[in-house]
Each structure stands twice: as structure tokens, then as C-alpha cells.
Amino acid sequence: MTLRLTNSLTRRSEAFEPLQAGQVSMYCCGVTVYDLCHLGHARSYIAWDVLRRYLLWSGYQVTFVQNYTDIDDKILKRAAEEGSSMEVVSERNIDAFVADMAALNILPADRMPRATQSLDAIRDLIGELQAKGAAYGADGDVYFAVMKHAGYGKLSGRDLSEQQQNADGRVSGSEEARKHHPFDFALWKGSKPGEPSFPSPWGPGRPGWHIECSAMVRQELGDTIDIHLGGADLIFPHHENEIAQSEAATGKPLARWWLHNGMVNVGGEKMSKSLGNFTTIRALLASGVSAMTLRLFVLQAHYRKPLDFSAEALAAAATGWKGLNAALQLAAQLAAEQGASSLPEPASELADSRRRFVAAMDDDLNTAAALAVLFELARPLRALANRSERGDVAAAGAALALQAEARLLLDLAGVLGLRPEGASGQEGGAGDAASDQDITEAIAARQAAKAAKNYAEADRIRANLQDKGIELIDKPGGLTEWLRS
RNA sequence: GGCGGCAUGGCCAAGUGGUAAGGCAGAGGAUUGCAAAUCCUUUACCCCCAGUUCGAAUCUGGGUGCCGCCUCCA
Structure with a gap:
């Protein structure tokens, strides 16, 4: 048997073979922990969970790493809104993430590094890039110079010269003014007043979004990994930038296979936080949708295609x-x-x-x-x-x-x-629900009515229970089972 | 505007050259006092046009429609 996977890098299906026989290294871009996970995250992580399980089942030894982005503007914004701190928001959502994934029967990653705990690796990588001339400093920020890196755009199919003119209209603001090219992106952001910051050779600040993945992949799995996973919406700029950073530093391919899952759509539109059309995993589970139903729903479509969510x-x-x-x-x-x-x-x-x-x-x-x-x-x-x-x-x-x-x-x-x-699996829930004893007694009464051929009474009892959300199932032999619906 | 993807029965969704998996819903049947639940059976020529081929949903060209990315996003 040969597993074939569609590689976003080549846009073709290729026979999978790990770098080291029998061993697979995988990295999956995780969540920014400013809020709860929604169905879109579930779809993505279920898909990769299945890939991982299939590789394990096929006899591979798999090392699976997934990160937490716990430094981010949105986390800071959330912390400010609720009057707490970056740490409080992050911890809470990491706990929720772990619980949600477990509920969906998604195997926990072998290692789950956090950006805040990977700062040494991040600073080292930025320093290395700067030393190689791939990055430049500007007023406490450090940017990656896309023009210095041959091959930028290879994942997303972007052409720098073409995009330059295209983006001209958007070049504005102080940050944009500091960039040499509109596609240059921050490796390190100088801190603003009142924000948490970390020391660095370029002054206090925090890492940009993309650099953390490059640093964590390298630290946890090495220069070149077998499979890099993520949502299709991460192809540009996130994964493109990750490739540029890592490959500029190591001179080696970052990942041999890039796999991207399709989006979950609602009414034809992508489910996303910004559109506000999302349903969280826990809301779905709380509404009585079982975890396995969710898995089945997700797996009935191919992972690369969009998946329409509807009741x-x-x-x-x-x-x-x-x-x-x-x-x-x-x-x-x-x-x-x-x-x-x-x-x-x-x-x-x-x-x-x-x-x-x-x-x-x-x-x-x-x-x-x-x-x-x-x-x-x-x-x-x-x-x-x-x-x-x-x-x-x-x-x-x-x-x-x-x-x-x-x-x-x-x-x-x-x-x-x-x-x-x-x-x-169903919770009894509401306090006014009939007790098990009530139900058993009602069923006995109905049996008696049936035996007396008083079907009107029997049906009345059944309807009565149905109103309370109790469904009766008559089995052969005169037995009646019931369940809460 | 640039890059990428999709269009299969009432709905969801596989199938990428030889006459269409599966799930849901529907219909018929078994069972049942009647139901419900359960089980059995059953329902399509694949967006349009033009090509290639003995043969295409499946390849090529054109068209139409829809979606994603190009700013944070699984």
C-alpha cells in the first residue's frame, strides 16, 4: 500500500514516504488562544487526527507537535476588555482547548509548545536571519526582507514584482512605512506602552506571529519535517512566511508535505470569528450533538473541500x-x-x-x-x-x-x-424532567391499559410522556424501552 | 485585478476514461393494537456548449455560477 497525499507545495498528489523510514514528524499550526474553538477548528483537527491515527495504524512511529499561540494582539485586547491579563486569557482557553479536543476524541499532541515558552529559540532564529542579511531592524521592530529570499511565494503562487504594484494602495501607516517591501513582515515587534514585553537584542517587545512556528518546528522536530498541517486560510501569508524564515535560516526545506484542509462554510460563507457566524464546539456538544456525530459529519466530506454546515x-x-x-x-x-x-x-x-x-x-x-x-x-x-x-x-x-x-x-x-x-450520553438536564421512577410507573400503567385493550388510555400515557421528552420503544415480548429525546 | 478551488439524485457527499459508493430524506415491505424505533427492498446518466476517444461525470477548449486567499483567521 502506498499512501498518497496532496501536497500544497506541488499541488499534486504524491506518494508519501517519510525522511526516516518508519518515522513521521508532523507539525500542526495550533490556535491563538484568545477564545473558544469553533467547528472550523474541529474540522481541521479531526482531519489531522485521522491522518495521524492512520499512520499509526499503518505501523509508523509518529511525532506530532502542535503549538499554542499565546502572544497576540487579540489576546491582549481580550485581556484588556475583561480586565485580566494575557496569561489568564491564555490559560483559560488552553484548558478549554484541551477539553474540547478530548471530547472529540482527538489524540493529544506529543508536545504542545507555547510561544511564550519558546522565546530563546525565537530570538536565536531572528538573530540568525539578521546575521544572514534576510532581516533588518527598524525602530525596535525587526522585519523579514522578502526580496532577499529567492523562492518567496512558492507555496501560495504569489509573484512579488506583480504584487508590489498591487499592494501600493495599501502601503500606509507607520509600520508600512518602515517596511522595504509591502510583503515584508514583522519578526519582532517593539513593545508599545502598557503591553507585556520580553527582552531582546532589539529592545523590549514580542515576536511576530509567523516566527514562532518556524522556531518551534525547528526546536521540536528539526530543520526538515515530513508533514506540516494547517487550514487553507493559513497558506498565505502564514505558511508562506514560515517557509521563507525557516529556509532562509537553514537552507533546507522546512516541510516535505504541506497539507491544508478546506474551510467550514455557513450559508456559502466561511465560518470565522470575524464574520461572527461561528458555532463553538462546546455549544454544539451542549446542544445535544454528540462528539461522534460531529466526527462523522466532518469525515463524510473530503478534508480538502469546503464543508457546508447546516442544521x-x-x-x-x-x-x-x-x-x-x-x-x-x-x-x-x-x-x-x-x-x-x-x-x-x-x-x-x-x-x-x-x-x-x-x-x-x-x-x-x-x-x-x-x-x-x-x-x-x-x-x-x-x-x-x-x-x-x-x-x-x-x-x-x-x-x-x-x-x-x-x-x-x-x-x-x-x-x-x-x-x-x-x-x-444524553444528560437528563432540566429539573422538571420526569424521574426514572415516574417513567417506569407510567409505562407499567400503559402496559396494564394495553392488556385490557384500553388503547385510548395507553396512547394517552404515551403522548403524555412524549410531551416530557420521553420516547417509548415497544419491543417484541411486551417489553417497553424508553429514552429521553 | 492576481493566485487557488469547486459544480454529481430532494439534501449532504464519494467516484478522475468503460455505462454512477455511502449517509439523510422519500416510497414499498416486515414488525406493531396503532405508532415510534428497528430491519429488508427501492429511487440519478453527473452545470452548459464544442472537441479528443471505440467509449467521458471522469481528458481538452470555451462559457456560466459559486467559494477561498491576497488584512487576523483552522
Whole structure:
């Protein structure tokens, strides 16, 4: 098998091969911790989580580094607004980030460096760039000179000479006046009164946005890494600048593969903080959308394409997950019942499913096609659940036959980070909700009414419970299950 | 204006040369006192035009529409 990934650098799909056999180094641009993460972040990090899980599943040793940007204008602005400090805002949002990622079953990165804790590496890198003539100082700021770096624009397809004229109209303000070229960007920003600052050879100040990633990648993973990840909106200027800085300093390629995920759209427009059309991860989870529904929703589209977010699409994913989850739960049960030693050899049909799953994932992480394999594997399991529920005596034998299938389904689902979710995932919530005892009693009353063929009364009880958000499910044999909807 | 991407059934979405995965919704059936839930079955010729080819959703050219980036942004 050969994993092929679309490399933004070449705009082509290329067979993936790490620099060191069997070992993959990955860096993912993290969040600026001034606020909570929204669905757009979730989409991005779920996609890369799946890449990571797939590499691990394929036998690679993976080192995954993701940074926190904890020095930034927006963090300072937020701190000023709430009368706290940069540290308070950052800590709070880092905690929230960790919790949100865990809720979505995204594996934590191996290392998560912070800009504020990487200042030595940042200052060293800036010094190195200046010594090589790639950067220049101006009134306490330090800028990167894009014209001095051959190859600037190679990732985003920009042409400096052309852009020069294009940007002329925007060159204004004191910062712009200090730049030699409109695309030059700050490596170090001299501090303004009242702002937190850090000492440096160029005076007190703080690092620019792009330099921190270059410094952290180098410190944590070396001069050249295998895969660099991020949202498509980071291609320019962030990743372009990162490449320029790192490669000007080391003379080596920063990353061999650049992968970018498509945006989450709302009503055809990009979901973003500035447009205000975002939905936070925790708001979604709090509204009753399960974490796995969110994962399924995200993975049903290819990671590079835009993904439209709507209540309808999410509801469709929720229903889809419900079915897949039922199969996974049964699969977990079957897998637990039988010892692994007594496993029959996987049938050729299963080998084919596995092959198709791998082929889909190898094709630039085609998770939508991979999910189709999961749904197909799930179907016989769902049918089995239905049969045994109806007291089909042959179902027991069928369960044995489906054991290998169950294990395969669980295994492949795990690659996508999908795991069975318990029915108790829903919170009881509201205080006026009926107690379990009330419900049980009502169901008993309804059973009595049914036995007496008093269906009007039985239906009345059912409707009454439904008003309280309790759904009844009559099972064969006169049993009635219920769940809060 | 520059760079990049997308257009597949009612909706979401795979498929990049041989007569269209999967999910949701819909329809029919099983089950049910009736429902709900569940299971089974089932529904498309791929934005338009012109080419290449024995053959194209899939390649080429043109058109139309939409989106992203060019300022902070996953």
C-alpha cells in the first residue's frame, strides 16, 4: 500500500514516504488562544487526527507537535476588555482547548509548545536571519526582507514584482512605512506602552506571529519535517512566511508535505470569528450533538473541500451515526464475548472490505469512501441485532459468524476515531424532567391499559410522556424501552 | 485585478476514461393494537456548449455560477 497525499507545495498528489523510514514528524499550526474553538477548528483537527491515527495504524512511529499561540494582539485586547491579563486569557482557553479536543476524541499532541515558552529559540532564529542579511531592524521592530529570499511565494503562487504594484494602495501607516517591501513582515515587534514585553537584542517587545512556528518546528522536530498541517486560510501569508524564515535560516526545506484542509462554510460563507457566524464546539456538544456525530459529519466530506454546515446536514449525520453506533455497540459486545484466540480467519469478503478501506485512505485520506465501507460492514450487524431482538433462534449462530466482521468494524472505525457511544450520553438536564421512577410507573400503567385493550388510555400515557421528552420503544415480548429525546 | 478551488439524485457527499459508493430524506415491505424505533427492498446518466476517444461525470477548449486567499483567521 502506498499512501498518497496532496501536497500544497506541488499541488499534486504524491506518494508519501517519510525522511526516516518508519518515522513521521508532523507539525500542526495550533490556535491563538484568545477564545473558544469553533467547528472550523474541529474540522481541521479531526482531519489531522485521522491522518495521524492512520499512520499509526499503518505501523509508523509518529511525532506530532502542535503549538499554542499565546502572544497576540487579540489576546491582549481580550485581556484588556475583561480586565485580566494575557496569561489568564491564555490559560483559560488552553484548558478549554484541551477539553474540547478530548471530547472529540482527538489524540493529544506529543508536545504542545507555547510561544511564550519558546522565546530563546525565537530570538536565536531572528538573530540568525539578521546575521544572514534576510532581516533588518527598524525602530525596535525587526522585519523579514522578502526580496532577499529567492523562492518567496512558492507555496501560495504569489509573484512579488506583480504584487508590489498591487499592494501600493495599501502601503500606509507607520509600520508600512518602515517596511522595504509591502510583503515584508514583522519578526519582532517593539513593545508599545502598557503591553507585556520580553527582552531582546532589539529592545523590549514580542515576536511576530509567523516566527514562532518556524522556531518551534525547528526546536521540536528539526530543520526538515515530513508533514506540516494547517487550514487553507493559513497558506498565505502564514505558511508562506514560515517557509521563507525557516529556509532562509537553514537552507533546507522546512516541510516535505504541506497539507491544508478546506474551510467550514455557513450559508456559502466561511465560518470565522470575524464574520461572527461561528458555532463553538462546546455549544454544539451542549446542544445535544454528540462528539461522534460531529466526527462523522466532518469525515463524510473530503478534508480538502469546503464543508457546508447546516442544521439539516448535522441532523443527517446524527441519524447516520445512530445506525453506525448501534452496529459498533453490538460489535463491541460480540468482540468481548469471544476470546481472540478462537477467532476464525477473516473471510475473503472481509479482507476485501479492509482492502477497500485502505485503498480509500491511501487515496489522499478519502474518509467519505472509507466510511462507506464502515456502513457496509455495519449492515449485517444491524440486521443481526434486529433478528435477535425478535427472538430469531438462528441469530446466535449468526452472531458467531459475524464476530470477525465485528472486530474489523471496530478496528477500522478506530482509525477514524469513531468509537461506540453509550446511550447514556444524553444528560437528563432540566429539573422538571420526569424521574426514572415516574417513567417506569407510567409505562407499567400503559402496559396494564394495553392488556385490557384500553388503547385510548395507553396512547394517552404515551403522548403524555412524549410531551416530557420521553420516547417509548415497544419491543417484541411486551417489553417497553424508553429514552429521553 | 492576481493566485487557488469547486459544480454529481430532494439534501449532504464519494467516484478522475468503460455505462454512477455511502449517509439523510422519500416510497414499498416486515414488525406493531396503532405508532415510534428497528430491519429488508427501492429511487440519478453527473452545470452548459464544442472537441479528443471505440467509449467521458471522469481528458481538452470555451462559457456560466459559486467559494477561498491576497488584512487576523483552522
